[in-house]
Amino acid sequence: MARLYDSRKRIVVTGGAGFLGSHLIDRLLADGHEVLCVDNLFTGTKRNIEHLSGQPLFEFMRHDVTFPLYVEADEIYNLACPASPIHYQHDPVQTTKTSVHGAINMLGLAKRLKCRILQASTSEVYGDPEVHPQREDYWGKVNPIGVRSCYDEGKRCAETLFFDYHRQNGLEIKVARIFNTYGPRMHPADGRVVSNFIVQALKNEPITIYGDGSQTRSFCYVDDLIDGLVKLMDSPADFIGPVNIGNPNEFTIRELAEKVIALTGSKGGLVMEPLPQDDPRQRRPDITLARDRLGWAPKTQLDEGLKATIGYFRSTLAQPSRRRAPAMRAGAAPVSLVPFSAR
Numbered sequence: 001m002a003r004l005y006d007s008r009k010r011i012v013v014t015g016g017a018g019f020l021g022s023h024l025i026d027r028l029l030a031d032g033h034e035v036l037c038v039d040n041l042f043t044g045t046k047r048n049i050e051h052l053s054g055q056p057l058f059e060f061m062r063h064d065v066t067f068p069l070y071v072e073a074d075e076i077y078n079l080a081c082p083a084s085p086i087h088y089q090h091d092p093v094q095t096t097k098t099s100v101h102g103a104i105n106m107l108g109l110a111k112r113l114k115c116r117i118l119q120a121s122t123s124e125v126y127g128d129p130e131v132h133p134q135r136e137d138y139w140g141k142v143n144p145i146g147v148r149s150c151y152d153e154g155k156r157c158a159e160t161l162f163f164d165y166h167r168q169n170g171l172e173i174k175v176a177r178i179f180n181t182y183g184p185r186m187h188p189a190d191g192r193v194v195s196n197f198i199v200q201a202l203k204n205e206p207i208t209i210y211g212d213g214s215q216t217r218s219f220c221y222v223d224d225l226i227d228g229l230v231k232l233m234d235s236p237a238d239f240i241g242p243v244n245i246g247n248p249n250e251f252t253i254r255e256l257a258e259k260v261i262a263l264t265g266s267k268g269g270l271v272m273e274p275l276p277q278d279d280p281r282q283r284r285p286d287i288t289l290a291r292d293r294l295g296w297a298p299k300t301q302l303d304e305g306l307k308a309t310i311g312y313f314r315s316t317l318a319q320p321s322r323r324r325a326p327a328m329r330a331g332a333a334p335v336s337l338v339p340f341s342a343r
């Protein structure tokens with residue numbers, strides 16, 4: 001339900017032109033807030049927010065969070081960071097800068113404004129976990145020098161910064177550890193497993209399973225995830241996290257491939273490819289904390305969410321300007337995103 005005008009907030013969403021950020025902005029605008037989307041369009045696109053142009057409560061600012069940002073706001077959601085392995089490994093130094101310098105700048109902004117700030121952290125802080133399912137008090141098993149480290153360690157350092165700004169400056173922080181999330185507006189060429197499998201299946205191409213497909217992930221539908229982030233931001237000040245936000249239903253990658261084939265009727269079959277370096281064997285959130293403190297749990301089953309996502313990709317691929325986007329492979333040349341002018 002829309003909130004009353006007097007409870008309207010000015011909210012900054014960094015990474016707002018990306019997959020999750022654009023859904024978050026839709027939700028915040030629907031709740032009656034004013035939103036400033038801050039994004040450098042590295043992996044995000046203007047298409048994700050084009051439906052908002054002309055909305056008086058929405059504003060877009062092209063800006064890189066590794067540089068200082070001086071704006072006014074009542075709340076900040078810090079989502080800016082490439083999230084897919086192909087994207088964050090494309091320029092790993094920039095990935096770490098985005099996580100670390102970006103966090104410092106957004107925390108500095110929140111400190112000046114004395115406003116609440118939420119960090120989009122990740123299940124990657126658990127690395128290749130030895131504890132299963134993962135609870136927030138598990139410290140993780142992360143390779144500090146591998147190809148995924150720019151993302152994993154960058155996000156871990158960002159969490160450290162959030163907690164130190166909280167302890168040192170009394171800043172009101174919220175840290176969400178997001179597990180694999182999927183849904184409409186994923187980039188068709190970002191190499192993540194759900195988008196890759198659906199794009200391949202819709203083109204009747206072989207679905208690329210890395211390794212033997214026995215590794216597991218737990219997939220959360222985007223609407224559920226956004227609901228969790230907003231509940232966390234709105235939670236009492238003494239609850240700062242970190243808190244897992246994800247769907248605890250766990251599937252092997254092969255099971256996911258079989259589901260996508262069944263739902264699309266693909267004739268392309270499967271092909272096995274090498275497992276990327278440091279690929280986690282298993283991942284499933286323990287969401288007891290989110291249930292207890294936020295009253296949150298995901299509602300969307302994988303089949304239902306996949307159907308909605310397949311519908312999105314079907315219409316996206318039917319549009320001529322997007323048809324060229326291939327599903328990306330691990331170790332492939334750096335992703336060629338939509339032309340800069342089209343973003």
Ligand code: NAD
Binds near residue numbers: 017018064177
């Ligand atoms: P995405 O790549 O679609 O969105 C990231 C956005 O950040 C893009 O719009 C990109 O242009 C922007 N960005 C990147 N670097 C920037 C910079 N230096 N300055 C300003 N903007 C910058 O990814 P997503 O899936 O929407 O992920 C959003 C956030 O959620 C990320 O922080 C990611 O680490 C986190 N997360 C996502 C998942 C998931 O499954 N989608 C899981 C765990 C964590």
Ligand code: UDP
Binds near residue numbers: 109
């Ligand atoms: N900063 C910003 N916007 C602001 C305030 C600060 O981008 O409104 C950035 C600025 O680059 C600063 C960083 O946040 O260096 C950290 O700010 P903080 O106040 O913690 O430390 P400072 O570096 O100013 O001592």
Ligand code: UDP
Binds near residue numbers: 211253
């Ligand atoms: N994966 C796969 N085929 C693909 C893309 C990914 O088998 O075309 C695997 C990948 O090796 C990993 C899992 O699917 O085990 C999830 O990969 P994704 O990149 O989506 O997310 P993350 O590894 O960061 O959880």
